[in-house]
Amino acid sequence: MKRIKIFAATLFYLCCTTSLLAISEESIKAAFLERFTMFIQWPRPVESYTICVYDDDVFAQTLQKNYSARLFNNRPLKVIPLKMGTPTEEMLKCHILYYRGSKPHQNEAVLNTLRKNNVLIISDDDDDTKRGAMIGFYLQNNAFRFIINQRNLENADLSVSYKLLNFATVIEPTGGTK
Amino acid sequence: MRRIDSSIASQMTRYLVITSLFVIIFGTFVISWYSTNHEKQSYLHESQLQADLIVDLVTAPLAFFDVQGINTNITQLYKNSNIVLAVVYNPDKTPLASYNPGRRPIPKLNLPLGTYYENTGWFPWQTNKLSSTLEIRQNAQLLGYLYIEKKTDRITSFIVDFLKSVTIFSFALLFFVYMVSRMLSKKILQPILTLTEAAKEVAEKSNYALRVTHVKNDEIAYLYDAFNHLLSDTESLTNHLESRVASRTQELQDSLETLKKAQLQLIESEKMAALGNLVSGVAHEVNTPLGNAITGGSIIVRETQLLLRQMNEGTLKKSFMEQKLNILNETSDLLLKSVNQAASLIRSFKRISVDQSVEDKQDFNLYEYIEEILLTFHNKLKKIPVTVTIEGDRDLVIKSYPGVYAQIISNFIQNSLLHGFNDTITDAAISIRFEIKNNSLVLTYTDNGTGMDEKIKKIAFEPFTTTKRNAGGTGLGLNIVYNLITQKLLGKITLNSEIERGVLFTLTLPLEHTGSSKNLHS
Numbered sequence: 286m287k288r289i290k291i292f293a294a295t296l297f298y299l300c301c302t303t304s305l306l307a308i309s310e311e312s313i314k315a316a317f318l319e320r321f322t323m324f325i326q327w328p329r330p331v332e333s334y335t336i337c338v339y340d341d342d343v344f345a346q347t348l349q350k351n352y353s354a355r356l357f358n359n360r361p362l363k364v365i366p367l368k369m370g371t372p373t374e375e376m377l378k379c380h381i382l383y384y385r386g387s388k389p390h391q392n393e394a395v396l397n398t399l400r401k402n403n404v405l406i407i408s409d410d411d412d413d414t415k416r417g418a419m420i421g422f423y424l425q426n427n428a429f430r431f432i433i434n435q436r437n438l439e440n441a442d443l444s445v446s447y448k449l450l451n452f453a454t455v456i457e458p459t460g461g462t463k
Numbered sequence: 464m465r466r467i468d469s470s471i472a473s474q475m476t477r478y479l480v481i482t483s484l485f486v487i488i489f490g491t492f493v494i495s496w497y498s499t500n501h502e503k504q505s506y507l508h509e510s511q512l513q514a515d516l517i518v519d520l521v522t523a524p525l526a527f528f529d530v531q532g533i534n535t536n537i538t539q540l541y542k543n544s545n546i547v548l549a550v551v552y553n554p555d556k557t558p559l560a561s562y563n564p565g566r567r568p569i570p571k572l573n574l575p576l577g578t579y580y581e582n583t584g585w586f587p588w589q590t591n592k593l594s595s596t597l598e599i600r601q602n603a604q605l606l607g608y609l610y611i612e613k614k615t616d617r618i619t620s621f622i623v624d625f626l627k628s629v630t631i632f633s634f635a636l637l638f639f640v641y642m643v644s645r646m647l648s649k650k651i652l653q654p655i656l657t658l659t660e661a662a663k664e665v666a667e668k669s670n671y672a673l674r675v676t677h678v679k680n681d682e683i684a685y686l687y688d689a690f691n692h693l694l695s696d697t698e699s700l701t702n703h704l705e706s707r708v709a710s711r712t713q714e715l716q717d718s719l720e721t722l723k724k725a726q727l728q729l730i731e732s733e734k735m736a737a738l739g740n741l742v743s744g745v746a747h748e749v750n751t752p753l754g755n756a757i758t759g760g761s762i763i764v765r766e767t768q769l770l771l772r773q774m775n776e777g778t779l780k781k782s783f784m785e786q787k788l789n790i791l792n793e794t795s796d797l798l799l800k801s802v803n804q805a806a807s808l809i810r811s812f813k814r815i816s817v818d819q820s821v822e823d824k825q826d827f828n829l830y831e832y833i834e835e836i837l838l839t840f841h842n843k844l845k846k847i848p849v850t851v852t853i854e855g856d857r858d859l860v861i862k863s864y865p866g867v868y869a870q871i872i873s874n875f876i877q878n879s880l881l882h883g884f885n886d887t888i889t890d891a892a893i894s895i896r897f898e899i900k901n902n903s904l905v906l907t908y909t910d911n912g913t914g915m916d917e918k919i920k921k922i923a924f925e926p927f928t929t930t931k932r933n934a935g936g937t938g939l940g941l942n943i944v945y946n947l948i949t950q951k952l953l954g955k956i957t958l959n960s961e962i963e964r965g966v967l968f969t970l971t972l973p974l975e976h977t978g979s980s981k982n983l984h985s
Contacts, residue, residue, distance in 0.1 A: 320526045323602040358602065428529070448601070452523030452532060 311347035313429055322358040324449035327403055328442045333361040337379035340369045340387045377402045385409035400441040414456060435459045472648035479644040487633045495625060502621045511578045514595040514611050521551055522599055525606045533560040545613045552608040572608055654683040671698035729939055747842055748808050752801035759798030766790050827865045830857045833895055836872050847884050847891050855897040862975050867947050874940040875908045883912020906970040915960040923958055
């Protein structure tokens with residue numbers, strides 16, 4: 286717990302006293318991923334988080350490195366880097382699927398499969414929230430922001446806190462919150 | 464006429480108003496206490512909810528390190544004028560963002576968690592500010608702290624508004640109570656006032672024919688009926704009172720006349736008895752000298768006839784003559800003494816008997832008169848025997864009723880002889896003393912007889928009090944003495960006596976004038 290506090294304080298120090306770009310984008314996004322898990326609830330209790338990083342080894346390494354010595358939202362973290370062309374079945378093990386740049390094959394059948402398995406799909410591109418992703422990052426005033434597609438979250442049977450919805454930019458709102 | 468200091472209506476109104484005032488003050492205090500507490504709790508609860516809402520608003524920006532987002536969210540607090548300070552702290556309690564329109568110093572976060580009033584006094588309305596310190600957590604992860612400080616103007620204004628309302632209500636209630644009490648007292652008291660007026664009229668004018676009427680059939684009607692009944696009875700009694708008084712007066716007068724007659728008869732009877740005793744005494748006393756006189760006369764006749772016969776026969780000797788003449792001389796002397804004694808006795812008896820029958824005042828020598836009275840008891844006194852002593856001025860002459868004195872002293876002596884001296888007494892004595900003191904004759908009569916016990920002493924002067932009724936006592940002696948002293952001589956009599964220590968009668972008798980027998984004769 287103390288480590289988390291120190292980490293959060295460090296982040297605040299970084300974001301508030303220096304330019305956002307002065308620190309690693311991967312580190313910030315890794316922290317954001319952890320924060321998402323605080324506000325999003327899976328239908329089944331999660332004992333340890335599994336994050337699949339599609340075709341972004343740098344981010345996968347950063348994530349693994351940042352949370353190797355500490356817990357991820359109070360739980361162990363397992364990071365699975367996925368190569369391009371990895372079959373969809375591999376992705377079903379993940380709680381979170383993150384991708385940037387090259388995107389996994391996205392047709393309606395694959396998306397349905399991922400939704401059925403309650404996989405939280407996070408993209409580095411906010412436009413992807415219109416194509417199946419549930420959360421998409423974008424940059425605004427040198428700060429990372431994100432868009433949430435509430436419909437997609439609900440379709441994946443993932444509950445999201447109203448606090449997060451109130452903070453984020455929400456598309457396709459459903460009105461349901463946790 | 465009695466003056467009414469405070470009417471019942473005023474008292475009733477005063478009591479009701481005072482009671483209402485007390486209830487209002489007490490009620491106001493209790494209600495204000497309760498309401499203020501309730502308002503404070505409500506404000507506290509509301510503040511807690513508000514703080515929770517602010518925590519919700521800043522949780523996500525805090526979680527995603529968005530200080531600008533935090534500031535944006537808490538800046539909206541300006542809409543709530545009661546919030547004077549809101550600060551978001553890091554988990555290490557360093558300030559991160561704040562809403563501080565008053566530019567107050569940011570406090571260090573060392574306050575206990577929770578929402579509470581600060582600087583509160585004993586009374587619930589004594590408070591200064593409200594502060595809330597909350598943790599900002601998400602999924603059990605501590606993200607930071609929120610501190611909010613609020614004004615309590617709302618509570619103060621609530622109390623002011625409440626007191627204004629209560630004051631207006633209290634005055635209205637007091638006025639209402641006053642009016643109701645006046646109305647009630649008038650309604651309840653009017654019949655009583657009517658009754659009071661009626662009673663006053665009856666008291667002042669003795670108008671017992673007056674009647675009061677009451678329309679309703681209530682308690683007042685009972686009171687009126689009782690009052691009317693009382694007046695009716697009083698009227699009836701008043702009407703018959705005069706005739707009853709006259710009748711009773713006549714009865715009393717008749718009784719008084721009867722009593723007076725009976726008293727006179729009794730006194731007359733006693734007087735006749737006394738006279739009877741006197742006659743008996745006279746007969747007894749005169750009998751002896753007369754017997755002596757008769758004896759003497761017989762001797763004189765016999766001796767004279769003897770001398771005459773011897774003188775006629777010529778056998779008379781000188782020696783015989785001398786012997787018979789001596790006898791005749793002695794006998795004549797005895798005869799003369801006896802006759803003189805009888806005459807003296809009769810004179811005394813005559814005087815006493817005349818005195819008792821004559822009611823005029825006379826000048827008489829008291830000492831000699833007492834001696835003459837004693838003379839009538841000479842034989843009876845000698846028989847016991849009784850030593851009688853008289854002490855007083857031998858020359859004192861008073862103007863009074865001698866017969867009354869004779870009757871009084873005779874009664875005393877007869878009582879002493881009859882009741883005082885029994886067979887066991889050997890040195891019976893009677894003492895009569897008199898002296899002039901303060902223009903009154905103080906006469907004391909004492910004997911050393913058996914005396915009286917307390918019971919007899921208390922009723923000694925009452926009529927028909929006797930211990931020797933079977934032996935001829937009438938029980939009227941001392942009663943007559945008392946009446947003679949108090950009514951005839953206008954004096955006083957006291958009695959002291961103890962068993963076996965005799966009696967002491969003290970008579971105090973006012974005198975018209977006194978003198979000495981020498982002056983009287985001159």
